[in-house]
Amino acid sequence: MKLPRMSIRYKIISLFVLAVALPVLLISIILISISRRSIRDSIFIQQQETVARVADRINSQLDRHKQLLSIYRDIGQLPGKQQVAAAREILGQSDALSEISLLDASGREQWKYDRTGPGKELIDRSRRGEYKFALSGRSYISSVYLSAQRSPYIILSVPLQGRSGALVAKLNLSQMWQWISEIKVGETGQAFVVDQKGNLIAHPEPERVWAHSNFSDLPVVRDFIERRQPSAERWSEYRDERGYKVVALYQYLPKLNWAVVTQIPAKEVYAPIRKMHENIIFWTIFFTGAFLYIGYQFVQRITNPLSLLKSGAEQISQGKLDIKLDIHTGDEIEDLAKNFEKMATALKELETLREDLIRMIIHDLKSPLSGIMGSLDYLESGMLGDITDDQKKIISLAKKSSESLLVMIQNLLDVAKMEEGKLELRKEKMDISAVIRERKYQFDTLVKNEGKTLSVDVEAGLPPIEAEQHLIERILNNLLTNAVNHTSTGGAITIGARHLGRFLEVRVADNGVGIPPEYRDKIFEKFVQVERKQAHLRTGAGLGLTFCKMVVETHGGHIRVESELNKGSAFIFTLPL
Amino acid sequence: MKKILVIDDERPLTELLQHMLEGNGFRVEVAHNGLEGLGKLKNFQPDLIVLDVSMPQMDGWQFLRTLRASPVTKGIKVIMCTEKNLIKEIELADELGAQAYILKPFDTERVLRKIEEIL
Numbered sequence: 050m051k052l053p054r055m056s057i058r059y060k061i062i063s064l065f066v067l068a069v070a071l072p073v074l075l076i077s078i079i080l081i082s083i084s085r086r087s088i089r090d091s092i093f094i095q096q097q098e099t100v101a102r103v104a105d106r107i108n109s110q111l112d113r114h115k116q117l118l119s120i121y122r123d124i125g126q127l128p129g130k131q132q133v134a135a136a137r138e139i140l141g142q143s144d145a146l147s148e149i150s151l152l153d154a155s156g157r158e159q160w161k162y163d164r165t166g167p168g169k170e171l172i173d174r175s176r177r178g179e180y181k182f183a184l185s186g187r188s189y190i191s192s193v194y195l196s197a198q199r200s201p202y203i204i205l206s207v208p209l210q211g212r213s214g215a216l217v218a219k220l221n222l223s224q225m226w227q228w229i230s231e232i233k234v235g236e237t238g239q240a241f242v243v244d245q246k247g248n249l250i251a252h253p254e255p256e257r258v259w260a261h262s263n264f265s266d267l268p269v270v271r272d273f274i275e276r277r278q279p280s281a282e283r284w285s286e287y288r289d290e291r292g293y294k295v296v297a298l299y300q301y302l303p304k305l306n307w308a309v310v311t312q313i314p315a316k317e318v319y320a321p322i323r324k325m326h327e328n329i330i331f332w333t334i335f336f337t338g339a340f341l342y343i344g345y346q347f348v349q350r351i352t353n354p355l356s357l358l359k360s361g362a363e364q365i366s367q368g369k370l371d372i373k374l375d376i377h378t379g380d381e382i383e384d385l386a387k388n389f390e391k392m393a394t395a396l397k398e399l400e401t402l403r404e405d406l407i408r409m410i411i412h413d414l415k416s417p418l419s420g421i422m423g424s425l426d427y428l429e430s431g432m433l434g435d436i437t438d439d440q441k442k443i444i445s446l447a448k449k450s451s452e453s454l455l456v457m458i459q460n461l462l463d464v465a466k467m468e469e470g471k472l473e474l475r476k477e478k479m480d481i482s483a484v485i486r487e488r489k490y491q492f493d494t495l496v497k498n499e500g501k502t503l504s505v506d507v508e509a510g511l512p513p514i515e516a517e518q519h520l521i522e523r524i525l526n527n528l529l530t531n532a533v534n535h536t537s538t539g540g541a542i543t544i545g546a547r548h549l550g551r552f553l554e555v556r557v558a559d560n561g562v563g564i565p566p567e568y569r570d571k572i573f574e575k576f577v578q579v580e581r582k583q584a585h586l587r588t589g590a591g592l593g594l595t596f597c598k599m600v601v602e603t604h605g606g607h608i609r610v611e612s613e614l615n616k617g618s619a620f621i622f623t624l625p626l
Numbered sequence: 627m628k629k630i631l632v633i634d635d636e637r638p639l640t641e642l643l644q645h646m647l648e649g650n651g652f653r654v655e656v657a658h659n660g661l662e663g664l665g666k667l668k669n670f671q672p673d674l675i676v677l678d679v680s681m682p683q684m685d686g687w688q689f690l691r692t693l694r695a696s697p698v699t700k701g702i703k704v705i706m707c708t709e710k711n712l713i714k715e716i717e718l719a720d721e722l723g724a725q726a727y728i729l730k731p732f733d734t735e736r737v738l739r740k741i742e743e744i745l
Contacts, residue, residue: 411709412680412709415709415730415731416634416635416636416639416678416709416730417636417638417639418730418731419636419639419709419730419731419732420636420638420639420642421638421731422731422733423639423642423643423646423731423732423733423734423737424638424642426733426734426735427642427645427646427734430734430735432646432649432650432734433649451731455731473713475713
């Protein structure tokens with residue numbers, strides 16, 4: 050499978066994200082769910098303890114009062130005056146007791162005392178629970194009643210010794226309310242007590258009890274009523290009467306058939322969980338961020354030298370060989386960079402060697418050529434005496450060969466110079482039509498001798514161009530030489546020029562053998578491989594077309610060839626005006 | 627009779643120049659590098675030197691600098707010959723006080739005309 054192209058930087062970063070960020074995320078999710086559960090459990094236990102504590106306290110208070118009454122179970126056997134004293138004693142024992150009465154064996158009140166003194170209206174309690182329980186020898190706890198002052202109370206009773214009646218006490222629940230309101234359930238939670246029907250018995254806000262509120266609609270109370278478990282197995286979550294989400298638990302008080310309920314705003318219960326979430330999220334982000342930052346730095350450490358290497362390689366490919374790579378990573382990349390520099394240095398040495406070689410070849414070829422050409426000139430000039438026409442002809446043959454050798458050397462030199470970017474153009478205003486006419490004049494004899502024709506087709510009034518004249522002349526010489534070489538007897542060569550937009554277009558065409566399509570671009574390359582039967586494509590001037598292409602392009606123009614096999618070729622180049 | 631010193635490491639070329647120039651009425655001495663040229667100058671005071679640029683041991687530029695540094699030889703006229711067609715070289719030749727700069731390969735008649743022009 051082929052991967053889409055992606056820089057190493059992104060590959061490593063993605064790897065980092067996969068290797069670090071994902072596990073961290075996964076761990077934090079697991080952590081959140083585990084700790085959420087354990088925090089919930091611990092809050093549940095805590096709340097359960099609170100509710101149990103309240104229940105204990107209520108139980109113990111009830112027990113205390115029952116025991117208090119039990120101590121006086123023999124009150125019926127005391128003489129009348131001592132009974133009154135005992136009743137006062139009982140009232141003195143607990144602020145919560147508001148009334149003490151003694152029932153006789155028939156269930157009628159014998160006497161009663163409240164905090165103001167003896168009660169007047171003695172009533173018959175024989176149908177009441179306090180009496181009925183006493184008859185069977187059991188103590189009794191009543192439901193909640195409201196007094197005329199709208200304060201809630203319950204009736205406690207213990208059977209008298211010998212089952213001769215009961216000692217009955219009114220236990221004011223305001224005290225219990227006090228305990229309940231004192232119980233701190235979390236920061237803002239509250240506890241209250243309901244009976245088995247859901248009636249509110251105690252609440253930090255007494256008005257609610259006075260109003261005979263029934264809480265059986267609350268899920269937690271309903272749970273208690275329906276299931277009557279010793280304690281809630283799980284949290285009830287619901288919205289309270291003010292619309293806040295709350296979490297509630299109950300604890301059953303079996304002696305009373307009541308339940309203590311604690312109700313805490315969900316916000317408070319979940320605060321530790323939320324805080325933990327925030328913590329985990331914060332640390333997850335922090336660690337992921339830190340890891341990614343470290344990872345990014347790490348990636349930079351790898352990729353920065355890599356991009357340095359890359360730009361170094363680009364520079365080398367552009368021929369800039371004296372590169373110095375500033376890479377000190379102390380690892381394989383540094384070694385690579387060192388080798389890279391070594392390679393560049395070696396290449397540079399090689400390049401210098403090549404340049405030296407070219408310079409040497411040019412010098413060593415040109416100097417002897419100077420000797421040959423000078424000697425031929427000298428002979429031809431007649432300064433050494435008259436020469437015959439035959440001799441002149443031979444001399445001119447030798448001169449022609451020397452000249453083509455010179456052109457080749459010159460092309461080689463210029464191509465080398467242009468490759469090094471050292472060719473400085475000496476541009477001047479030049480008239481292309483004049484140059485073309487001059488070429489015709491120069492080539493006419495040669496063309497005629499070979500039985501070919503050379504015609505000129507130059508548009509009238511061509512503007513002058515800025516170019517280095519002798520280079521343009523050499524382009525034309527190269528192209529014309531090629532044309533002459535590639536046409537057979539009877540060949541027709543045309544050289545034309547015309548105005549084309551912001552360019553001048555020069556065209557050298559022949560009706561020769563043409564160039565096969567596969568060679569039409571290659572012929573401009575430096576050393577083109579040509580099959581033997583196409584050997585004629587390798588022009589006599591060697592680097593002639595390479596030279597032409599380079600000169601034209603250095604001038605800002607373009608060269609191309611149009612050709613049809615056995616019909617001819619046309620070399621067309623443009624030069625900017 | 628005007629005297630010419632030809633300094634070039636290409637022996638056939640020096641011989642050709644010597645032959646041609648002597649044929650045209652000059653007295654010609656030949657050297658094949660700058661050092662040899664300086665040696666020649668001790669007992670030969672030329673009016674003009676035809677000086678090649680690239681030569682072994684001492685090249686044309688070094689020779690020309692040495693020439694211009696001495697008051698005795700300072701006034702000798704110089705034609706530089708080089709195969710390199712570089713603006714830099716032409717400028718350098720000018721700067722060092724060469725009277726002419728000829729591109730190789732040259733034709734003999736042009737060299738002769740140049741020499742006659744300068745002398």
